[in-house]
Amino acid sequence: MLGLFKKKKKELLVKLDMSRLPVHIGIIMDGNGRWAKKRGLPRSAGHRMGARVLEQITRDAGNLGIRYLTVYAFSTENWSRPANEVEELMKLLGEYLDDYKRLVGDEDIRIKIIGSPDGLSDDILRKIKVVEDATKNNSAITLNIALNYGGRDEIVHSVKKIAKDVKQGRISPEDIDEAILSSNMYTNYMPDPDFIIRPSGEKRLSNFLLWQSAYSEFWFSDINWPDFTRDDLIRAIVDYQNRSRRFGGV
Secondary structure (H helix, E strand, O other): OHHHHHHHHHHHHHHOOHHHOOOEEEEEOOOHHHHHHHOOOOHHHHHHHHHHHHHHHHHHHHHHOOOEEEEEEEEHHHHHOOHHHHHHHHHHHHHHHHOHHHHHOOOOEEEEEEOOOOOOOHHHHHHHHHHHHHHOOOOOEEEEEEEEEOHHHHHHHHHHHHHHHHHOOOOOHHHOOHHHHHHOOOOOOOOOOOEEEEOOOOOOOOOOOOOOOOOOEEEEOOOOHHHOOHHHHHHHHHHHHOOOOOOOOO
16 A cells, blocks of 8 residues: 555656746635534634645745745735634734744745735734844745735735825836836735645635736645645646646637
C-alpha cells in the first residue's frame, strides 16, 4: 500500500511541468467551519487547523517555485459573523503574526498583508508592521494575507486615490487607464493571479481579487481547506497546465 502511495506521488510530479508554473496563485481558504462541524468541534478548531495547513502549503508552493501566493483570510464581510468567532479569528491572527519566525524558518518567505486597516486593532497593526519589516528582503515566495479585504472595497479605495490625484493636479482625467487603476490597488507590487483555487465546494469569488482575476483560471474542489494537501496543490496546478489561456484572443 505504501508503495502505491509513493508511486502516485511520483506520477503527480512527473505530470507537473516545472517550466509552466503559475507565477501567482490565489486561494480562498474555505471550509474551516464545515471541517470542524463534521468532527463535532467548535469552528475555532477548524480555523486553527486551517492556519496550520496554510503554513505547509506556503512552504510547498515556495518549494515548487511559485513566486506569489495570496490567501483570503478575513473579508470585509466577515465582521458580520458572531462576535465570538470574530474575536477568535483576530486572536488566531495575532498568534500567527507573533509566530512568523517559526513559519518563515530557513525559508525565503516574504509576508505582506493586503486590505483595509480600518477596524483592526492597534496591536494587530503593530504586529503587521513588525512582520512585514522583518521579511521584506525575502524573495523566494511572497505570501500575501488578505485581511479585512474586499474586492469592491479595494476598487473604491483605488478610485478615491486617483480622484485625489486629479483634484491636486497630479494627473488629468484623460490619463486614467487600467494601468493607473492597477497601480493604486493593494496588489500593485505583484502580477495578477494566474490561478485561483477554492476548496469546500463553493463556486464563486466572494469578493476576492475582483479586478485582478479578470483572466485568472479557476479550480474548485469539495475538499475542505483543513484537508488540503501538497498533492491537491499539485493536482490543481496540473489541471491549470492542461488549459489554454488565450486572454480573449483566438
